[in-house]
Amino acid sequence: MKKLSITLIIVVFILSWAQAQEPRYLVIEFIKVETGQMYDFIEHKDFMQKVYQVAVNDKKITGWDFWSLQSGADSGEFQYITITYYKDPVSMMNGISDDDLVKYAMIAYPHLGDKQIRDLYGRSLLSRDLAQRSYMAEIATTKDNFKMSKGVLASFDLMKAVEGRFDEYEKAEREVFLPIHQKRINRGLMGSWSLLRTALPFGSEAKSTHLTINLYKDYLQFFNAQEFEDLESTAEQRAAEEKGLKSRDQKWVYLATLENLVR
Template sequence: MSANLFRGYCLHSLSRRLFILIASIAWLLILTPIADAQTAGNQQVFVSATFFKVKPGKNEAYVDMVKNTAHKVLEYRFKQKAILGWYFYEVLMTGDEEKKYDYVAVTVSTNFADLVEYPTPTRDLYMKAVSGAPKDGFDKFVAQINDLRTLVKREVYIHRAGINENTPVSKYVQIDYMKTVPGKVQDYIKTERDVYYPIHQERIKLHALTDWGLYEKLLPVSINADSDFVTANFFDDLKSLIDPKYEEAFNNIPHNVDFAKMTEMVEQLRKMVRSDIWKLVDYVDQNNTK
């Protein structure tokens, strides 16, 4: 699955300068690179994010159907070791002027092909997962859920840094969308791993975050895409948006650098496009499924 006072649209100038200085300071530290996703067998981890817009007046019915029926299908897939986890979020705020989506379903897996080829449950999977389902149960489920919401978009990401798989599920996540400068992708990944992540680790110790992750978008491919990376900043208390504890984390890291030069270096790698705030509604993973 960076964070600073909802940076996409409500970050005041002082916090912005502090964030840049922190990243700049850490740039010169000699740090051990952070490995990619650490799972059983050190397999690479992929994430599918599906965005939905709920039809007017259908919010409660949609959430009930997801929690009571879709949950069973995803729980079955988890028990069959087809996925590592599934997380269903309500979108509280987005950085867009128009809120284009209301909910996001996130599926985590080591099987890239499966995430791409089977974005929704198949009839066979539904019948196995939903005990006692009638023969026409799948068709009714599809018709009912399509009457409640519309699909906005689907994206598939590869995990690049961060995330402690033993961290309990967090109540909130801030998604920051990043656009890298052409030719600077590898430099940007290194910056997130070697510069930002150690600062976030300090913030986790200070209880401002519970976890953090960096993801690179693989699909869909578009030369006009406004972002090609996201960072996920997990926390349990919305006060973390007001007091992100960057300054305390900064003070825990030795520094002696030319601020202006380092600031320029960081800004030449990427720009922050916007931020979302999501709230967890339902999930399936090792924390609640055996």
């Protein structure tokens, strides 16, 4: 049954892959670090950045981000978000094995031996608690030339589509809300926007079914965007927005700053 479920997930993602232009596949991890482990985790973050750079060079992944949480539902729930980017759904589901990570670490740190690498990697894992991991596919995005760099601000909006209104919600995001975000981008009030669909966890008990990522170059742009009001929108458009909002439940919004990235 488990093997069949994974096969179905991969089929769904391959279908969405064929329908989208240059889609991205992301594994998003929400990480909690206890106060006493903070120093060890910072070492882990710096250690893993070089390891993931080797993984990018080997074309195992296409990128990696490390985000520091600024606000959210509960500051004690988790403090960091990492995103690992893959070229296709099969690579995403397979991920990077511990053996491959050790291999990449030995390339990144040639002065260290196998035992030292494994000990360092093992200790680094103990410094954090993986609160949640989500496998996602990008299914819609704005047209922009936004460049990712340290200090970029992101709003991660976790959504749960109303049961029975899954397609209606995605249609609303593409046809109603994407144009609104595109207007903000065209007016310099936003950097980029994308809609992601969750593969795992899935089912009626999943905390969310979708995620939107809103990118801003800094806090000034972020706050200006919050003040934006589309005075040109028609009554029909506003009604469509209201209908779209009812097709989903906005679970949580997390504001985070990009601290490290690998491409």
